[in-house]
Amino acid sequence: MKKLLQGLLASIVLVSTVNAQPAPKGNVLVLLSSATTLPLKDGKSYASGFYLNEFGVPTDALLKAGYAVTIVTPKGNQPLPDEHSVDPMYFNNNSAEMQRIKTVSETLTAADKVKSIKQVLQEGTQRYAGIFIPGGHAPLIDLPGNAEVGKLLRHFHQDGKPTAAICHGPIALLAAQDQPQAFESNVIAGKSASAKNWIYAGYKMTIFSDAEEQAFEESLKGDKLRYYPAKAMAQAGGKMAFVPAWQPNVVSDRELITGQNPFSDHALAKALIAALDKSVGNSKN
Template sequence: MPSKKILIILSDADSFPLKKTSGQDAGKTVAQPSGFFLMELAKPLQKLLDAGHEITFASPKGQEPVPDPTSESLAAFAGNFYERRRENELLERMKRENGFNRPRTLQSISDEELPSFAGVFIPGGHAPLRDLGDDKEVGRVLRFFHQENKPTAAICHGPYALLSTKQAGDGSFVYKGYKITSWSDAEEKVMETVLGGEVKKVESALRNEGAEMVEGAAEKIGQTTLHRELLTGGNPMAADELGNRFVRMISV
């Protein structure tokens, strides 16, 4: 397979808004630590690299991305220390070789440069809730990939970024009518119980804009959804399948 350029859009946020419903901060909105979800980035990234593709990391402000603390726990890897180490080592290598800690600003990627990219991928973690859903530059990039029918992938909370298309162009949500899988409301309600607060719901937000949300038992165990150029998955269990399908889409 010839090498192609892939754009990975990351959040600049290291937290997301959590409206506390219990404890001493009940009624207040606090900044809950977050970032990208390690395996949701690392697994598809490794597959793209194994296929020989060139990666460009970018974010709205070009700030160093941070991992969601929960994604670095051994529990997130079902106790597999070696898998966690491999994925952390991959990102350390990306810092040395690929500017992962210094992503480009999306504004620096001109309309003239966008055609050089074969696909775009947005990993999850709660951080996109903070900054990717209403960013005009994210919307500009996603609208280009949509208009050109180029492979677009997002996982977990990453699909929240699709809402940014309302901030660019004619202001419409370009994925209206698309079948999309994301972190579900049911899964978020479990997190709300753990965190003691209310969180923006990705599934509801996309459905309210006209997306046809694909959720249920299959989503919980890692099934992905492909509709036209858009490939989506709901949680970390989907990272392997999403990476494999995304690589196949790029090879066409």
């Protein structure tokens, strides 16, 4: 009987310990592309997706810092990584770390855990402490001309909640203007484009630089992107700030935090968590 009671007590203590896990500090919305085929000039295309480290490193850091994350795509489908990003070079040549982040990413992006933008908007954005947009070329496909993306971003902008994006992720910010599709179409066509009532006009920011994009295009064996994102952001009214190619660079202005390239992942994660901690702390005071 004594052993039975001891066993029951141990079970109660174990259950109590599990139930005593602290609640998340907040929930961060992570916006990824629904698409995996990037249109190029002359009707050609390139297999794409999110960059593994750009998504996995900051989201892993968020989880370790006590935040929950919710994955959202335009269609609510499962996002996929760009196979070119599953490379140890983006993890300081540490294959074990790459595999760990890959496992974390696969768990977070399981099909049954992904919401659509429409669903998030219907449920309300008040429950989210901030939003994070990873890169890879996939965001160029279905985010900058998407009015729902613009509506989503406006909620975080109006509430002054941390809004972070890395590499090509910042291109999604162009959706938060009056006519994002028209702007994108003019940029693709090489015409003069004016962003109307863009909420980030005049913000300091960064994105994958022209020099880095040119280096990427060299791998396409003569094929070309429809437009360079850095030029589009400047044309819209962003105050662009760059460092030499492939060097970490994070630019913060008001609620906006942007990272230039894949190697800015750790620095962006640190800046985002600091901004979230400050924002969440202020909301509780």
